[in-house]
Amino acid sequence: xxxxxxxxxxxxxxxxxxxxxxxxxxxxxxxxxxxxxxxxxxxxxxxxxxxxxxxxxxxxxxxxxxxxxxxxxxxxxxxxxxxxxxxxxxxxxxxxxxxxxxxxxxxxxxxxxxxxxxxxxxxxxxxxxxxxxxxxxxxxxxxxxxxxxxxxxxxxxxxxxxxxxxxxxxxxxxxxxxxxxxxxxxxxxxxxxxxxxxxxxxxxxxxxxxxxxxxxxxxxxxxxxxxxxxxxxxxxxxxxxxxxxxxxxxxxxxxxxxxxxxxxxxxxxxxxxxxxxxxxxxxxxxxxxxxxxxxxxxxxxxxxxxxxxxxxxxxxxxxxxxxxxxxxx
Numbered sequence: 001x002x003x004x005x006x007x008x009x010x011x012x013x014x015x016x017x018x019x020x021x022x023x024x025x026x027x028x029x030x031x032x033x034x035x036x037x038x039x040x041x042x043x044x045x046x047x048x049x050x051x052x053x054x055x056x057x058x059x060x061x062x063x064x065x066x067x068x069x070x071x072x073x074x075x076x077x078x079x080x081x082x083x084x085x086x087x088x089x090x091x092x093x094x095x096x097x098x099x100x101x102x103x104x105x106x107x108x109x110x111x112x113x114x115x116x117x118x119x120x121x122x123x124x125x126x127x128x129x130x131x132x133x134x135x136x137x138x139x140x141x142x143x144x145x146x147x148x149x150x151x152x153x154x155x156x157x158x159x160x161x162x163x164x165x166x167x168x169x170x171x172x173x174x175x176x177x178x179x180x181x182x183x184x185x186x187x188x189x190x191x192x193x194x195x196x197x198x199x200x201x202x203x204x205x206x207x208x209x210x211x212x213x214x215x216x217x218x219x220x221x222x223x224x225x226x227x228x229x230x231x232x233x234x235x236x237x238x239x240x241x242x243x244x245x246x247x248x249x250x251x252x253x254x255x256x257x258x259x260x261x262x263x264x265x266x267x268x269x270x271x272x273x274x275x276x277x278x279x280x281x282x283x284x285x286x287x288x289x290x291x292x293x294x295x296x297x298x299x300x301x302x303x304x305x306x307x308x309x310x311x312x313x314x315x316x317x318x319x320x321x322x323x324x325x326x327x328x329x
Contacts, residue, residue, distance in 0.1 A: 089102075
C-alpha cells in the first residue's frame with residue numbers, strides 16, 4: 001500500500017507520470033531513428049517474435065538484431081508509463097474524469113503504435129508504412145502533453161487570455177508544424193536512410209521534397225514571429241510569450257540542423273539529432289495554444305488541504321488557517 005501511495009497517490013503523481021510519458025514518447029522517436037540509421041530495421045526479421053524460433057535476438061544476429069530488439073523492448077517502457085499514468089489518474093483524490101480519459105486514451109494508443117511497428121517488419125520496411133509508424137507517435141506525444149497540462153489546471157470553464165484571432169493563429173501554427181513533420185517524413189522516405197541496405201525508397205525526388213519541406217519550415221517560422229508580435233501587441237501573459245519564444249528557438253535550432261545535414265549529405269548523427277528536434281518541436285508547438293487560455297475552477301471544487309505543502313494540481317487549495325479552523329462534522 002505504501003508503494004502504491006508513493007507512486008500513484010501522492011500530490012502531483014499524475015503530472016509526473018504525464019511528463020515521463022512526454023519524454024518517453026519523444027525518446028522512442030529517437031531510438032526508432034537509431035534503428036533506421038544503423039540499418040537495423042530488419043535486425044529482427046519477424047514480429048512479434050524476433051525470429052520464427054526465438055522471441056528475443058540471438059547472438060548470431062549480431063548488433064543489428066540487438067538494436068532492433070532493444071527498440072522493441074522500449075515499447076514496453078511506454079506501456080508501463082501509460083499504465084502508471086492511468087493508475088495515478090484513477091487513484092487521484094478527488095478523481096477527475098478528464099485525466100482518467102486522457103490517460104486511458106494513451107493506454108489504448110500505445111499498442112496501436114506497436115502493431116504498426118510489426119506491420120513495418122511484415123512489409124519489409126515499406127517506406128510509406130515506416131513513415132506512418134513514425135507519424136503515429138505524433139498524436140501520442142500530443143496526448144501526453146495534454147495530460148501534463150490538464151493535470152496542472154482545474155476542471156472548469158476555459159477563459160481565453162488573448163483575442164480570438166491570436167488563438168486561431170496559434171492553432172494554425174500547430175497545423176503547419178504537423179505538416180512540416182509529415183513532409184520531413186516524406187523527405188526521409190526518399191533519402192538514403194531506409195533502415196535496411198536492400199529496402200527500396202518511396203521513389204520521390206529528394207531535392208524537390210526537401211525544398212517543399214524547407215518552404216513549410218519558413219512558413220512556420222514566419223507564423224511564429226507573427227504570433228510573438230501579436231502576443232506583445234495584446235499584452236499577453238508572460239507564460240504565453242515565453243511559450244512562443246521557446247518554439248521560435250526550437251525552430252531555429254532545428255532549421256540549422258536541417259540545412260547542415262542537407263549540405264553535408266545526411267550524416268547519420270545529424271539526421272538523428274534532426275529527428276529528436278522534430279519531437280521537441282512538436283511538444284513546443286502543442287504547448288503554445290494551451291498557454292493562451294486558463295481554466296477557472298468550479299465554485300464547488302473540493303478543497304485539497306493536503307496539497308498545500310505539495311504540488312498543486314489545479315484544484316482549489318484552501319488556506320491552511322481555514323482548514324485548521326473548519327468545524328468538525
